[in-house]
Amino acid sequence: MNVIRHTDANFTERLQQLAAPSSLFDPVIEERARAIVEDVKIRGDAALLELTERFDRAKLTVEQLTVTQAEFLSAAFKADDSLRAAVASASKNIEAFSKKALRKNWSAKNAHGAKVGEKFDPFQRVGIYIPGGTAPLMSTALMTITLARVAGCKEIVVCTPCGPTGEINPGLLYAARLAGATEVYRLGGAQAIAAMAYGTATIKRVQKIFGPGNPYVVAAKRLLFGQVAIDLLPGPSEVLVLADETANSKFATADLLAQAEHGSGHERVWLVTTSGKLLKEVEKEIGLQLPKLSRRDFIQKDLEKNGWLILVKNLDEAIKLTNQLAPEHCEIMARGASKVAEKIVTAGAIFLGSYSPTALGDYVAGPSHTLPTGGAGASFAGLTVDQFQRRTSVVEYDRTSLKKGLTALQKFADVEGLDAHKRSAEIRVEGAKAKTKAGRKI
Known part of the structure; x- marks a missing residue:
């Protein structure tokens, strides 16, 4: 794997490599x-x-x-x-x-007393x-x-x-x-x-x-x-393990190897840690665990190209880098993992603690494992059931609520120069004063 430390003379330049465009934009x-x-x-x-x-x-x-x-x-x-x-x-x-x-579906009354709401259809x-x-x-x-x-x-x-x-x-x-x-x-x-x-x-x-x-x-x-x-x-898989000195190096290594085994050659894995000791242990563990895996050739190829072990100064720097990379999966193996998670705002999914490997999310935990990759997590969330629903807004005014909204509507139409918009509302208010042959208002 590629190793960079905050003490390296070219640390900043090498960090820019990590944020380089992924295969999504080749x-x-x-x-x-x-x-x-x-x-x-x-x-x-x-x-x-x-x-x-x-x-x-x-x-x-x-x-x-x-x-x-x-x-x-x-x-x-x-x-x-x-x-x-x-x-x-x-x-x-x-x-x-x-x-x-x-x-x-929901509905409520707006300031004019009209019914407004949304309906959701598959x-x-x-x-x-x-x-x-x-x-x-x-x-x-x-x-x-x-x-x-x-x-x-x-x-x-x-x-x-x-x-x-x-x-x-x-x-x-x-x-x-x-x-x-x-x-x-x-x-x-x-x-x-x-x-x-x-x-x-x-x-x-x-x-x-x-x-x-x-x-x-x-x-x-x-x-x-x-x-x-x-x-x-959602493209080739990614995982970022954010860890301090309390993390188990065997666990962290196993999770990096797991996400690198998919085999496309475009997977990306990162260890971001505040502990030089942990970085060295993970580096050693890779050499011990990798030979035992059936897809070691796929993994080895990916680690050489897109695998990174990164030593940062402190936890704040680790969080900043994690948000910059916007990883598909983010594992937090550090003290106060839930507090750290509050500051991670671009990950597709977050896994807290030593006993929440990404593989649980891949298979059985419940949330969909279809997640944004290649930095898209900064703008996209993961797949959820509501994405299979169409949202439609629903508006229902009566004569009374239409009158209440008319003055503001007229002003907007005048400013925008859209007199047909204004007339489409006014004609209804005028019509309310008319009577049918039976003597009823229309």
């Missing part, structure tokens, strides 16, 4: 993603088949893009008792957390991207699809890449179906995002797209914003 990736998106827009299903063969090495027919009911049944039969139990345990927490966060058709690649992310299926179901979305479309033979991991299919997916397509990458955004002969377009993905998936989401609603920009 211009080369963006241009390649743009070409894929345009191809799908123009050629539809034909482009999807060619791109799937090129990138996933799977030669499919149009009919094979759609996962069949028979495949769902087969996946369910293959799920053993331990997998079913794990999925059920995670699902229970995710569903309970989501129900607590649902937005509810998007009717949503698209969810589930990464495949080197690891079938069943957990992502649960932590996205479940939220859509709890919100009441009627059509939940899932796209996930297949292997060279066209297969999708049965565990992932089982989790997706159980969570509430109504359609699943064996389709990955930027082409999947484009298909859901524009629609093809096989895949109807959706209203909003959710889910994490590799840099090409995230680039496609950025490019298609406006053509379709987008949740956030």
Whole structure:
């Protein structure tokens, strides 16, 4: 891993490297993603088949893009008792957390005495991207699809890449179906995002797209914003461990290695500590723990490129740097962890204390693990169930409340030079004085 200390002569310059643009904003990736998106827009299903063969090495027919009911049944039969139990345990927490966060309709009286409020309706058709690649992310299926179901979305479309033979991991299919997916397509990458955004002969377009993905998936989401609603920009995984001398070096090391193992090569991990002793211990622990891990080659590559052990002067500096980096996951292993957390204002998710590894959030704790990365946490929050709901404001005036609001309305219309706006309200007040043939006011 890369090591920098506040005593280094070039400390400030090296810190700037940490805040350099992530893969989310790589211009080369963006241009390649743009070409894929345009191809799908123009050629539809034909482009999807060619791109799937090129990138996933799977030669499919149009009919094979759609996962069949028979495949769902087969996946369910293959799920053993331990997998079913794990999925059920995670699902229970995710569903309970989501129900607590649902937005509810409300109404109140404004200063004119009129009724105003909001109503929240589920998007009717949503698209969810589930990464495949080197690891079938069943957990992502649960932590996205479940939220859509709890919100009441009627059509939940899932796209996930297949292997060279066209297969999708049965565990992932089982989790997706159980969570509430109504359609699943064996389709990955930027082409999947484009298909859901524009629609093809096989895949109807959706209203909003959710889910994490590799840099090409995230680039496609950025490019298609406006053509379709987008949740956030969750790209390759990140973790920052903020620690003082009380932290357990074995725990901190294990968490850094865990987030580096995803395998895209763009993951980022940081240890930010006030303790030189802890930094040295973590450096040693990496050498002890890494050789025992099955995905050590992926991890090693990522640590060399995007792994940082950083020694800062004090806790205030650690907090300042953490907020600057806006990490996807922030673990706080320090005295007064909850107090420190109050000052962390850009992280996607915060994990307090020595016994809250990020992996709990990845799998079973309850909040969705779909979180902003690449510094996007400074502007975006993580995925929540209310993002599957459309907000609509509702306004209801009667004659009395309209009269109360008329003077202010007239003034705004006069200043803005919009006399038709003013007249649309005045005509109602004038009409209130008229009488119908039956002698009733209108």
